[in-house]
Amino acid sequence: MRRGGAALPGANAGPAAATGTAGEDNLHLDQAENQAVRRRSLALLRSLLRPNRSRFILTILLVVISQAARVAGPAIIAYGIDHALPALNGNDDGGGSPVPLLLSGGTYLLAAVLAAALTAGYVRSTAQLSQAMLLDLRLRVFRHTQRLSLEFHERYTSGRIISRQTSDLEALRELLDSGISSLASGAMYMLFVAVSIFALDWRTGVLLCAAFIPMYLLTRWYQKRSQIAYRASRVTSARLIVHFIETMTGIRAVKAFRREKVNAGKNDELAEDYRRATLRSINLNGVFQPGLILIGNSTVALVLLVGGYRVLDGGLEVGALLALLLYTKRFFQPVDQMAMFYNSFQSASAALEKVSGLLEEVPTVRPPNHPVELKEAKGEIQFDGVEFRYGDGPVILPRMDLHIPAGQTVALVGQTGAGKSTLAKLIARFYDPSAGAVLLDGVDLRDLTQRDLRRAVVMVTQEAFLFSGSVAENIALGKPGASPAEIEAAARAVGAHEFIESLPEGYETDVNKRGGRVSAGQRQLISFARAFLADPAVLILDEATSSLDIPSERLVQQGLKTLLGSRTALIIAHRLSTVEIADRVLVMADGQVVEDGTPKELTSGTGRFAALNAAWQDSLV
Incomplete structure (x- = not known):
C-alpha cells in the first residue's frame, strides 16, 4: 500500500493557475499570458452557454430580426417621398392613387410594431439567459471553492474569495443582463444600416467607410488603455474589500490594540487608489464618447453637403437624401451606446479572468479513482x-x-x-x-x-x-x-x-x-x-x-x-x-x-x- 513521493499534486498548477491567484494582480501581463487568460475566460463562457444553446440561438434570431425591422424605417420614408407622394398627385390626366402612400404608412407602422415586440422579446430572453448562466456560475464558484484543499484556503485569503463571489459576479451580471444584448443589437444595427446606405447610394457608403477609419482608430486607442485601467480598477476594488472584511472579522483585535487609526489610514489609502483607478477609466471615456460624437456629426454634415449638391444636379432624389441623412445619423448612435457598455465589458472581462482563474485551481487532495470502502473503521x-x-x-x-x-x-x-x-x-x-x-x-x-x-x-x-x-x-x-x-x-x-x-x-x-x-x-x-x-x-x-x-x-x-x-x-x-x-x-x-x-x-x-x-x-x- 505504500506509495512513492512526488510533490503535492497541483501545487504547481501551471501558468493558468498562477494567473488566477498571485498573477491576477499583475497589471501588465505579457502577450502569451494574456492569450492564455483570454482562452481560459472564453472556455468558461462557452461552458456556461452550452446548456442554454437553444435560448441563445433564439435570442440571436430575435436580435437580428428586430434590428432589421428598426432599420427599415428610413428606407420606407424614402419610398414614400420619392414614389408614394408623386403617385398621389397622379399624371397629367389626373387619377392619382393613394394606395402607395397608404402602403408606405402601413408598412412603416408594421415595422415599428414588429421592432418593438421583437425588442421586448430579446430583452426578456436575454435576461432569462443571463440569469441561468449566472446561477450556474455562482453554484460552480461556491462548490468548487468548498472542494479545494486546505492548502488553497491557507494561501488564498477569504476576502479575495468573497470578492470573486460578490463584486466580480456582480460585474458579470451587469454585462450579461444588458451589456451583451446592447453590444449585439448595436453591432447588428450598424451592419444593417451600412448595407442600406450602400443599397441606396454607394457614394454615400464610401463616405461612411472613410468616416469609419478615424472611428476605428479612436476605438482601438480606447480599448488598449481601458483594458489596463479596468483591470487596475478590479484589483484595487478587491484589495479594498479584503481590507474591509479583515478589519470587520478581526474587530476584537482592532479594538484591543487600538488599531482604528492605523486601519482607517490604510483604508483611506486603498480607497484613494480605487478612486484614482476609477477616475482614469472615466477620463478615458470622457475622451472616447465626445470623439465619437464629433466624428458622427462631421460625417452627417459631409453627407448633407455632398448629397445636397447631387440633389441640385438631379443625381439624387430628396427622399433618398433624407433617408441617407437618417441612416448616417443612426449609424453612430449605437457606437455611442456601445461605448457606454464597453466600460462594463472591460470590467466584466477583468472579473471573468479572476473567476476563471479560481475555477481552474486544482485540489491537491483529490478523491480516489478506485475507492476502497471502510464502513466500520477500527482506528489503527x-x-x-x-x-x-x-x-x-x-x-x-x-x-x-x-x-x-x-x-x-x-x-x-x-x-x-x-x-x-x-x-x-x-x-x-x-x-x-x-x-x-x-x-x-x-x-x-x-x-x-x-x-x-x-x-x-x-x-x-x-x-x-x-x-x-x-x-x-x-x-x-x-x-x-x-x-x-x-x-x-x-x-x-x-x-x-x-x-x-x-x-x-x-x-x-x-x-x-x-x-x-x-x-x-x-x-x-x-x-x-x-x-x-x-x-x-x-x-x-x-x-x-x-x-x-x-x-x-x-x-x-x-x-x-x-x-x-x-x-x-x-x-x-x-x-x-x-x-x-x-x-x-x-x-x-x-x-x-x-x-x-x-x-x-x-x-x-x-x-x-x-x-x-x-x-x-x-x-x-
Whole structure:
C-alpha cells in the first residue's frame, strides 16, 4: 500500500493557475499570458452557454430580426417621398392613387410594431439567459471553492474569495443582463444600416467607410488603455474589500490594540487608489464618447453637403437624401451606446479572468479513482515512510514510520513548530504526504472516499468555529438528523449541558456568527459535543483545550475518559494536564518523534518530556 513521493499534486498548477491567484494582480501581463487568460475566460463562457444553446440561438434570431425591422424605417420614408407622394398627385390626366402612400404608412407602422415586440422579446430572453448562466456560475464558484484543499484556503485569503463571489459576479451580471444584448443589437444595427446606405447610394457608403477609419482608430486607442485601467480598477476594488472584511472579522483585535487609526489610514489609502483607478477609466471615456460624437456629426454634415449638391444636379432624389441623412445619423448612435457598455465589458472581462482563474485551481487532495470502502473503521493508524513538505518548500516531516494501535489515546507534545499539527492534518487528510503513505486499518487514506474518511476521522481545532443557527444545530453537524436526546447526551458527556440550559432559549439559542453569544470556552465545549456525536473511530484534538479554563478542562477530561475508551485519540496540547489521560506520549522536535512512552515513564526520565513537565509544574507554583 505504500506509495512513492512526488510533490503535492497541483501545487504547481501551471501558468493558468498562477494567473488566477498571485498573477491576477499583475497589471501588465505579457502577450502569451494574456492569450492564455483570454482562452481560459472564453472556455468558461462557452461552458456556461452550452446548456442554454437553444435560448441563445433564439435570442440571436430575435436580435437580428428586430434590428432589421428598426432599420427599415428610413428606407420606407424614402419610398414614400420619392414614389408614394408623386403617385398621389397622379399624371397629367389626373387619377392619382393613394394606395402607395397608404402602403408606405402601413408598412412603416408594421415595422415599428414588429421592432418593438421583437425588442421586448430579446430583452426578456436575454435576461432569462443571463440569469441561468449566472446561477450556474455562482453554484460552480461556491462548490468548487468548498472542494479545494486546505492548502488553497491557507494561501488564498477569504476576502479575495468573497470578492470573486460578490463584486466580480456582480460585474458579470451587469454585462450579461444588458451589456451583451446592447453590444449585439448595436453591432447588428450598424451592419444593417451600412448595407442600406450602400443599397441606396454607394457614394454615400464610401463616405461612411472613410468616416469609419478615424472611428476605428479612436476605438482601438480606447480599448488598449481601458483594458489596463479596468483591470487596475478590479484589483484595487478587491484589495479594498479584503481590507474591509479583515478589519470587520478581526474587530476584537482592532479594538484591543487600538488599531482604528492605523486601519482607517490604510483604508483611506486603498480607497484613494480605487478612486484614482476609477477616475482614469472615466477620463478615458470622457475622451472616447465626445470623439465619437464629433466624428458622427462631421460625417452627417459631409453627407448633407455632398448629397445636397447631387440633389441640385438631379443625381439624387430628396427622399433618398433624407433617408441617407437618417441612416448616417443612426449609424453612430449605437457606437455611442456601445461605448457606454464597453466600460462594463472591460470590467466584466477583468472579473471573468479572476473567476476563471479560481475555477481552474486544482485540489491537491483529490478523491480516489478506485475507492476502497471502510464502513466500520477500527482506528489503527500507520505511517509508512511518510515525508511531507508544503509544495516545493523544505521538508517539514522527515521520513517517519509510526504505528498507533486502535483504541489507543496518544498525546503529541513539543515546542511550537515541531510538526504536531502537521502530523494531525495528515491523519485527517487535510494534506497528502509528499512520500510514503498514511494508513487507516491498513488502507491508504488516499484510497478512501471522503464520506468514509470523514465518518472515521474527526478533528477538533483550536478555533471552534460555530455557524449561525441554534446550539442544537451546531452540535448536530457531527451527525445530521440526530434526535434531541442524542444531542443532549453528547452535550452532557463533555460537560456542556449545564451552560446550554442556562442560555435564554436553551438548545434553541441562536449563537450568531462565530458564536457571539457564548464564550470561547463554551464554543469549544459545543465543538466537543459535535465531535463526540459524530462517534468517529479516530478523534483528533488539536490544541482543543487551550480556550478552556481549569474547571471546564477538568469537566472535558472526565468526558474524554468516558468517551475515548473504545476509539483512537490523538491529543495535541501545550497544557500537560491534558496529557495525563493519554496511554502514550509522543514528543516531537523538528518533525521527528524523539521520545515515545507512557506519561509515567517519560516523567520519571531525564528527557525532553521530563523537562517540559518540570517547567509546567514550576509555572503552577
